[in-house]
Amino acid sequence: MKYCKLGRTNFEVSTIGYGAWGIGGKQWLGGTDDESVAALRRAIELGVNLIDTALAYGDGHSEQLVGQVVRETGHKIYVATKVPPKNRIWPAKGAFQEVFPYSYIMASAEESLGNLGLETIDLLQLHVWSSEWVDQDDWRRAFEDLKRSGKARAVGISITEHDPDSALSAIRTGLIDAVQVIYNIFDQTPEKQLFPLTIQENVGVLARVPLDEGALGGHITESTTFPRGDFREFYFRGNRKKEVVQHVNTLLRDLGDFVSLPETALRFCLSNSAVSSVIPGMRTLRHAEMNSALSDMAPLSAATLAILKRHAWDRNYYC
Numbered sequence: 001m002k003y004c005k006l007g008r009t010n011f012e013v014s015t016i017g018y019g020a021w022g023i024g025g026k027q028w029l030g031g032t033d034d035e036s037v038a039a040l041r042r043a044i045e046l047g048v049n050l051i052d053t054a055l056a057y058g059d060g061h062s063e064q065l066v067g068q069v070v071r072e073t074g075h076k077i078y079v080a081t082k083v084p085p086k087n088r089i090w091p092a093k094g095a096f097q098e099v100f101p102y103s104y105i106m107a108s109a110e111e112s113l114g115n116l117g118l119e120t121i122d123l124l125q126l127h128v129w130s131s132e133w134v135d136q137d138d139w140r141r142a143f144e145d146l147k148r149s150g151k152a153r154a155v156g157i158s159i160t161e162h163d164p165d166s167a168l169s170a171i172r173t174g175l176i177d178a179v180q181v182i183y184n185i186f187d188q189t190p191e192k193q194l195f196p197l198t199i200q201e202n203v204g205v206l207a208r209v210p211l212d213e214g215a216l217g218g219h220i221t222e223s224t225t226f227p228r229g230d231f232r233e234f235y236f237r238g239n240r241k242k243e244v245v246q247h248v249n250t251l252l253r254d255l256g257d258f259v260s261l262p263e264t265a266l267r268f269c270l271s272n273s274a275v276s277s278v279i280p281g282m283r284t285l286r287h288a289e290m291n292s293a294l295s296d297m298a299p300l301s302a303a304t305l306a307i308l309k310r311h312a313w314d315r316n317y318y319c
């Protein structure tokens with residue numbers, strides 16, 4: 001496992017991290033807590049030391065599982081979690097005071113600490129963001145106070161889906177230690193403005209949804225079904241599975257034979273030096289093992305990256 005400094009923090013984080021949305025259940029169905037805990041323990045055994053969770057993932061259930069595993073581990077594991085919008089609307093919507101008032105941010109951090117059973121949150125992120133909020137005092141004050149009290153060691157923003165530039169002004173304030181952004185073969189937009197700025201400002205980057213919620217896992221067919229109520233039923237609804245299959249087939253044809261799609265997708269993210277850690281969701285032992293092993297591989301060749309550049313796909317399945 002390779003490690004990398006998370007921006008201006010002194011955290012040496014694994015370049016493959018653990019995305020813990022799926023293990024919260026509720027929106028990701030079909031797994032069990034035993035499988036999730038086993039996958040998380042295995043990822044840690046293989047060197048993963050960064051876990052990204054959120055209070056909203058299964059209403060605290062993901063944080064509780066993460067806390068259980070982190071507390072039993074004998075060495076440092078960096079835990080990133082998130083303050084959900086008070087109005088529970090994703091993506092960001094509403095006046096700032098309806099979303100992140102000071103007292104709410106502070107109370108949410110306490111609730112996360114309770115779920116995790118830890119004294120401190122290594123990275124506390126706002127779970128939605130709007131550039132219109134950059135001058136608001138509450139989030140700045142809350143972040144400063146949480147850091148001063150030691151309840152959060154670093155702070156950040158989880159950027160709105162497919163809108164990386166919405167975080168540029170927040171990064172320029174100097175108050176943000178890390179951002180979390182969708183970055184994958186289909187959405188390469190962070191490369192244009194976000195990544196150059198994070199490098200310039202020494203801000204850490206967590207690359208989220210590196211497998212496009214499973215589209216780049218290589219198993220989606222036109223007849224794939226998901227458990228009723230699973231988030232992916234919505235994400236891949238209507239003719240979207242057909243679109244995914246068409247895009248994936250064209251991509252695989254361009255890449256040539258014997259290429260593993262999930263491996264290429266994760267190595268694509270690892271190949272960009274702006275990325276501190278790539279955080280795939282991986283609820284199974286098999287995926288935890290496959291993904292953790294990729295950290296040690298060389299970056300993709302310039303020729304492969306040039307092919308992948310042509311496969312950027314402008315669309316938003318979260319709406």
Ligand SMILES: NC(=O)c1ccc[n+]([C@@H]2O[C@H](COP(=O)([O-])OP(=O)(O)OC[C@H]3O[C@@H](n4cnc5c(N)ncnc54)[C@H](OP(=O)(O)O)[C@@H]3O)[C@@H](O)[C@H]2O)c1
Nearest residue numbers: 019020021158208209210211212213217262280281283284
């Ligand atoms: N707004 C936000 O802040 C936000 C939004 C979304 C995600 N996130 C964070 O980003 C993390 C990653 O995103 P995500 O989990 O939504 O999506 P993702 O990582 O793009 O995809 C996860 C899916 O890929 C599958 N998978 C994992 N490894 C695989 C492999 N080697 N081969 C084939 N399939 C594989 C997983 O299967 P199994 O799980 O069944 O193993 C799961 O179905 C989340 O867990 C969360 O921490 C944050």
